[in-house]
Amino acid sequence: MKKSIIFLTPILILFIVVSCSKEHDAPTFSKYGIAQKPANVVASYDTDTDIVNVTWDIIETTSVVDFIVSVSDSSDFDMGNVNPYITHSTDITDMSYLFEVKNYLSADVDSTILYFTVSAVYKEENLNYFIGPRADVPASALIKRD
Amino acid sequence: MSILRGFVITGLTLLLLINSTGSVLAQDEESFVRRSIVSKKDAIVLSVIYPGLGQMTAGQKYKGISLFLAETVSLIFTINSHENYRTKQKVYDKDMIEFNNIAKQQSGEYNDALEQYNDLKDRNDELDNLNTVRNVALIAAVAVYAYNVVDAVFLSSSTSESRQVDNGKSKIVVRSTIIDKNPGILLSKSF
Numbered sequence: 001m002k003k004s005i006i007f008l009t010p011i012l013i014l015f016i017v018v019s020c021s022k023e024h025d026a027p028t029f030s031k032y033g034i035a036q037k038p039a040n041v042v043a044s045y046d047t048d049t050d051i052v053n054v055t056w057d058i059i060e061t062t063s064v065v066d067f068i069v070s071v072s073d074s075s076d077f078d079m080g081n082v083n084p085y086i087t088h089s090t091d092i093t094d095m096s097y098l099f100e101v102k103n104y105l106s107a108d109v110d111s112t113i114l115y116f117t118v119s120a121v122y123k124e125e126n127l128n129y130f131i132g133p134r135a136d137v138p139a140s141a142l143i144k145r146d
Numbered sequence: 147m148s149i150l151r152g153f154v155i156t157g158l159t160l161l162l163l164i165n166s167t168g169s170v171l172a173q174d175e176e177s178f179v180r181r182s183i184v185s186k187k188d189a190i191v192l193s194v195i196y197p198g199l200g201q202m203t204a205g206q207k208y209k210g211i212s213l214f215l216a217e218t219v220s221l222i223f224t225i226n227s228h229e230n231y232r233t234k235q236k237v238y239d240k241d242m243i244e245f246n247n248i249a250k251q252q253s254g255e256y257n258d259a260l261e262q263y264n265d266l267k268d269r270n271d272e273l274d275n276l277n278t279v280r281n282v283a284l285i286a287a288v289a290v291y292a293y294n295v296v297d298a299v300f301l302s303s304s305t306s307e308s309r310q311v312d313n314g315k316s317k318i319v320v321r322s323t324i325i326d327k328n329p330g331i332l333l334s335k336s337f
Contacts, residue, residue, distance in 0.1 A: 010288070011285060011288060011292060014284075014288055015281075023231075023277075024235050024238055027267060029260075032249065032256060032260075126249050126250075127254075128249065128254070129253050130248075130253075130255075131256060133256040133260075134257075
């Protein structure tokens, strides 16, 4: 018994010491946890002005300094031709953006569907104009020119 | 995980070898006494220098070889897994800094951060496994070493003293022995 204790004790101590000696830290995503996805993105096209009015909601606007509206010509958003537009919002609570179709589509296109999604831009101590996650469901707008 | 599996299989094989040679050695104690070429004190010193050396020189050839191999394999695994761990850790630390900088750099994107986070999480798990392999190998090496020393000091049935008597032309060796806990005296003469 005494011999077993003499044999096992140093090994047990070593096991405890060595087990606690991990030299790498696990990554943490907490600093990005503030970033939220906008919801309820709606896009409505006005034929008279050739403008799409994009609206959305976001629950928490703390640290939000701007929004990015992205437009794609594909229902599978990232598979299409994606263009981001910064809203340059002066009032963050005004969650809307007027998208001028004439700057995106040539005049000879009579009819197409465009897809819109929105991301918030964050600025705070840890985030430097960080672009947050996109809204889950892109909004579609049927463009039908006369 | 294949490294760990390999290590476990090798370790078990060596343990079986040590275990199986134990019974052979028990029957071979007399030959052990005959083959002993060093005193117990010297055997302990040799065992402290490297596991198995003391047992081998004291006549416990199979046990000595088993301990020697077990220690060598454990040390190879320890060094190899340690180097592997350190190499991967350096790359991991570099990518970790990049990941943390996404927040600081202007216009860093959430999707990039998420992708890198998931990648780092997987690699963190891999590093955890490598760390475990390294620790197990190190502990095995220490355990073999400790067993070897304890074996040399407490467990071996061995000669405690030997004295050579000059009898004119030939030498007679007188040894006080303990075989299977039975004390006795062994006289041997070389022709």
